[in-house]
Amino acid sequence: MGKAKALLVTALLVLLQGDLTSQVLQSGETTVVTVDSTSLRFSPSSVTVTEGDTVRFFWSGQALAHNAVEENGVFDTGEPERAVDVSFTFERGMNGTYTYVCEPHEAVGMVGQIVVEPAAEVEAEPEAPVASENTPFLPASMMTLAFVLAFALRRLQGNG
Numbered sequence: 001m002g003k004a005k006a007l008l009v010t011a012l013l014v015l016l017q018g019d020l021t022s023q024v025l026q027s028g029e030t031t032v033v034t035v036d037s038t039s040l041r042f043s044p045s046s047v048t049v050t051e052g053d054t055v056r057f058f059w060s061g062q063a064l065a066h067n068a069v070e071e072n073g074v075f076d077t078g079e080p081e082r083a084v085d086v087s088f089t090f091e092r093g094m095n096g097t098y099t100y101v102c103e104p105h106e107a108v109g110m111v112g113q114i115v116v117e118p119a120a121e122v123e124a125e126p127e128a129p130v131a132s133e134n135t136p137f138l139p140a141s142m143m144t145l146a147f148v149l150a151f152a153l154r155r156l157q158g159n160g
């Protein structure tokens with residue numbers, strides 16, 4: 001009896017955790033911005049992302065040292081370097097257009113732009129059976145399984 005109960009509790013935890021993990025993994029893609037072969041341009045110089053996404057400023061082995069500094073200080077890769085690997089995540093509420101420059105090469109046009117689009121609303125409302133193509137139904141079925149297990153657990157507790 002005790003064993004069965006422990007097994008059910010474990011199963012519940014694993015299922016719930018899996019559900020949470022899949023939700024986290026659903027959001028947040030990473031877009032890499034590097035420096036092109038001219039050494040004086042970001043590549044791509046303009047990107048469009050969504051709230052929750054990450055922009056990774058990544059270059060190495062550059063002939064010149066570069067940085068990426070947002071005009072209002074929203075993000076900043078620090079001192080210009082020949083190798084940079086700095087990521088910035090645009091959280092919810094940060095939608096907008098961000099302009100940044102490479103400080104040593106701003107005068108020759110080494111500037112970039114990041115457009116951050118608002119994330120889709122996540123409704124906690126129980127309605128919306130409108131199946132989105134991007135929404136896997138796995139978490140939902142896992143929740144159902146979790147509820148069934150929870151019910152079984154209560155019955156076991158009642159008998160014990």
Ligand SMILES: [Cu+2]
Pocket residue numbers: 039040064065066067102103104105110
């Ligand atoms: Cu530069």
